[in-house]
Amino acid sequence: MLTTYLFFGLALLAVLGALGLIIFKHPMNGAMSFVVTLISLAGLYALLSAKLIFAIQLIVYAGAIMSLIVFIIMFLNIQEKDLPLDPNRWFYVAGGIIVVGPIAGLLINISRTLPATEVTVFDDGFGSVKEVGQLLFTQWLLPFEIVSILLLVALVGAVVLAGKRGVN
Amino acid sequence: MSALDILLVILRIAFGAFVPLSFVAVLVWMERRGAAFFQDRAGPNRANVLGFRAGGLIQNAADGIKLAFKEDIVPGHVKHKFYFILAPMLVFITALLCFAVIPFADVLVLGDKHYIMQAVPMDIGILWFLAVVGFGVYGIILAGWSSHNKYGMLGGLRAAAQVISYEIPMGLALVSLLAVYGTVNLTEMAQFQGKLLFGFIPMWGVVLQPLGVIIFIVAAFAETNRTPFDLAEGESEIVAGFHVEYSAMKFALFFMGEYVAMFVSSALIVTLYFGSFQIPWLNTETLVANARPLVILIMIGLPVIGYFFGAWIKKNNRSHYYRENDPRKKETAVYISLLWSLVAVTEIVLLAYLVFAHGGVADRILVALLQIGTFLFKTFLMCFVYVWVRWTLPRFRYDQLQKIGWEKLLPLALLNIFITSAIIVSFG
Numbered sequence: 001m002l003t004t005y006l007f008f009g010l011a012l013l014a015v016l017g018a019l020g021l022i023i024f025k026h027p028m029n030g031a032m033s034f035v036v037t038l039i040s041l042a043g044l045y046a047l048l049s050a051k052l053i054f055a056i057q058l059i060v061y062a063g064a065i066m067s068l069i070v071f072i073i074m075f076l077n078i079q080e081k082d083l084p085l086d087p088n089r090w091f092y093v094a095g096g097i098i099v100v101g102p103i104a105g106l107l108i109n110i111s112r113t114l115p116a117t118e119v120t121v122f123d124d125g126f127g128s129v130k131e132v133g134q135l136l137f138t139q140w141l142l143p144f145e146i147v148s149i150l151l152l153v154a155l156v157g158a159v160v161l162a163g164k165r166g167v168n
Numbered sequence: 169m170s171a172l173d174i175l176l177v178i179l180r181i182a183f184g185a186f187v188p189l190s191f192v193a194v195l196v197w198m199e200r201r202g203a204a205f206f207q208d209r210a211g212p213n214r215a216n217v218l219g220f221r222a223g224g225l226i227q228n229a230a231d232g233i234k235l236a237f238k239e240d241i242v243p244g245h246v247k248h249k250f251y252f253i254l255a256p257m258l259v260f261i262t263a264l265l266c267f268a269v270i271p272f273a274d275v276l277v278l279g280d281k282h283y284i285m286q287a288v289p290m291d292i293g294i295l296w297f298l299a300v301v302g303f304g305v306y307g308i309i310l311a312g313w314s315s316h317n318k319y320g321m322l323g324g325l326r327a328a329a330q331v332i333s334y335e336i337p338m339g340l341a342l343v344s345l346l347a348v349y350g351t352v353n354l355t356e357m358a359q360f361q362g363k364l365l366f367g368f369i370p371m372w373g374v375v376l377q378p379l380g381v382i383i384f385i386v387a388a389f390a391e392t393n394r395t396p397f398d399l400a401e402g403e404s405e406i407v408a409g410f411h412v413e414y415s416a417m418k419f420a421l422f423f424m425g426e427y428v429a430m431f432v433s434s435a436l437i438v439t440l441y442f443g444s445f446q447i448p449w450l451n452t453e454t455l456v457a458n459a460r461p462l463v464i465l466i467m468i469g470l471p472v473i474g475y476f477f478g479a480w481i482k483k484n485n486r487s488h489y490y491r492e493n494d495p496r497k498k499e500t501a502v503y504i505s506l507l508w509s510l511v512a513v514t515e516i517v518l519l520a521y522l523v524f525a526h527g528g529v530a531d532r533i534l535v536a537l538l539q540i541g542t543f544l545f546k547t548f549l550m551c552f553v554y555v556w557v558r559w560t561l562p563r564f565r566y567d568q569l570q571k572i573g574w575e576k577l578l579p580l581a582l583l584n585i586f587i588t589s590a591i592i593v594s595f596g
Contacts, residue, residue: 028248028313035306055295063302064332070306071328074313074321128291129352 003047010047014040027078031070038062050127176276176283184287187544188267191431192424193228195551200224202555219495220502223485238416243315246413251314256414256421258307262300263428269296270435271355273445273539274452278529284355285536293354294342297436298335301391304429305331308393311422312410323409326399326566330390333573334397338387340581341380344588345440348376358444362451370448373441379584381441383577388433390573393426395558399566434550435543442546445539452535459531460522462538467518474511478504 013036020033042057136144197212201224204211212227220226246252269292273285283289290296305328312324349357363371374381390397401409411422438444447455455462485500521530564572 028251032251051290051292052295055292055299058299059295059302063299063305064335067302067305067309067328067332070309071325071332074309074324074328077313077321129295 007044007047010040010043013037014044025083026080027073027083028070031066031073035062035066035070038066048127052127052129052132172278172281180283180285180289181287183272183540184268185264187272188264188428188431189424191547191551192427193225194548195427195431195555196228196231197223197225198552199555199558200227202552203559206556206559220499232420235416235420240416240418243413245316246314247316248314251310252413253418255307255311255314256411256418256425258310259304260307260421260425260428262304262307263425263432265300266297266429266432267435269293269354270432270439271358271444272543273536274359275355276536277532285540286355291353293352293357294346294440295352298339298342301331302335304425307425308410311414315410315413317413319406319408319412320410322406323401323412326406327393327410330393330397330399330569330573333570334387334390334577337383337573337577337581338391340578340585341377341383341387342440344380344581344585345373345377345384347585347588347592348373354439354444358439358446359452361443362446364449370443370446372443372446372448377441377584377588379580380588381437383581383584384441385437386572386577388437389554389557390569392429392433392554394430394554396561396564397569398563399569430554431547431551434554435547438543438546438550442550444546445543447538447542452539455535455538456531459534463518463522463534467515470511470514474507478507481507 017033017035017037017040021030021037024030024033038057038061042054042062045057046054201211212224213221215221215224215227215230217226217229242249242252268288269286269290271284271286276283276285308327308331309324312320312322312327315321315324346352349360351357351360357373361370361372365371365375369375393401399409401411406412411419414422450458481503482500485496485503487494487496521534
């Protein structure tokens with residue numbers, strides 16, 4: 001019962017945060033509402049008893065990445081007057097609604113026609129660090145390593161791009 | 169849920185919320201007395217209630233009252249009032265939330281039920297700490313940014329850059345520690361540290377990870393923005409940094425947040441590296457098995473400690489020049505009688521335990537109380553290290569600070585991971 005209320009509260013917060021991100025004009029307001037969305041998503045993961053994903057969502061997305069973005073907004077001190085003018089804003093919004101509308105209708109239809117199934121609560125081990133780690137390093141080792149190489153490439157790329165500035 | 173379950177939930181949450189708060193008072197006092205001690209002066213010795221100064225603790229109450237009754241000013245040039253007000257709350261709340269996962273006693277076994285002695289019994293442990301610490305940065309950034317002030321902005325930038333950079337060596341030092349303990353759960357880590365290495369050395373993190381402990385402590389100092397890493401405040405160059413525009417209770421929240429963060433990171437250092445609640449060589453089972461002789465030992469030891477403590481009070485709490493009817497002497501007499509009545513009450517409680525309640529549940533509760541005491545004592549000592557360092561080392565220059573983080577601690581932490589994993593794979 002409590003989890004249902006929690007789910008609705010968190011889902012509402014997540015949607016409101018996402019709306020705030022696109023509606024607010026000031027970059028800091030946008031960034032902070034996105035933080036709200038990310039934290040509520042972490043809460044939703046916790047409700048699904050995915051504890052490791054909950055922690056990683058908080059550490060990586062809500063913690064590290066967003067604090068870097070907020071840091072940059074502060075560093076460059078972006079104010080509303082620095083933003084480019086956007087006279088066609090409402091035109092784009094209307095176009096977006098027309099394009100996304102049918103897809104939203106499709107999604108609502110799909111979720112309505114989903115067959116009702118019994119919900120089973122997983123045991124304590126599910127989603128914990130040990131379980132996820134063992135799955136990652138046995139069944140999903142190759143994709144895991146490929147993703148690591150991808151990240152390494154991105155890292156090297158960042159270093160090369162940042163280092164180029166000094167040399168002509 | 170039975171009544172016992174609910175009672176324990178309330179007790180644990182109360183512990184998690186109120187102990188860091190009461191430690192704020194202790195730490196502010198320790199900071200002042202420590203500073204006075206290191207600089208060879210008297211420290212707070214004037215504020216009193218009816219002549220009782222409680223060794224300077226009354227000064228804290230005076231400061232608290234002063235801050236609570238000050239005018240709460242929001243400067244007129246602040247455009248984003250919401251963030252300006254949110255920032256100190258964020259700093260304080262995140263500092264307090266970190267304590268939620270730190271165990272203060274071993275798992276309490278009452279009958280057939282097990283109670284994990286953390287404010288929030290979560291098993292992601294250290295990951296929760298890393299997550300919540302990351303949010304503390306928002307408070308600092310928002311405070312510096314919304315103050316709309318050059319000093320505030322500079323302080324915020326410095327603090328944010330510093331916290332973000334030192335999270336990396338801290339996280340890497342934790343990686344090698346996790347490899348040693350094989351768990352992220354802090355209670356399990358604490359239980360691991362109750363074992364003995366070669367049968368006689370306690371398996372504390374500091375023994376198993378001598379390099380990691382240094383990296384972690386340095387990073388923890390930087391994370392809490394304490395000297396020698398307190399460039400974010402840097403009174404001599406940027407006035408007070410990110411909280412320069414704050415007054416009254418908003419400033420007090422920053423101030424308390426700093427001390428709560430200091431307490432929590434001390435508690436974490438103790439949990440990870442200094443055996444948590446474990447009394448060396450006496451793990452929980454040994455303690456439970458030998459509860460009665462232990463209590464008798466405490467009953468003998470307590471008056472002895474009380475005697476020496478009383479003598480120490482008598483020696484120090486007096487006027488250092490001649491006065492008619494020295495008021496300090498009256499004060500001392502009251503303190504000593506308070507001390508002895510405390511000793512007497514404890515003796516009576518312990519005696520009642522010995523006569524009526526020994527065995528089973530009472531033993532378990534007694535051991536849990538002993539472990540809570542041990543944990544708080546170790547944390548207190550670690551907090552003293554913070555004060556000690558603050559009044560001993562000068563502040564770093566900003567480039568030196570970043571250089572230590574990225575060029576010294578980061579490679580050392582990586583090296584530590586390689587050495588640790590090599591040892592674990594070959595011997596473990």
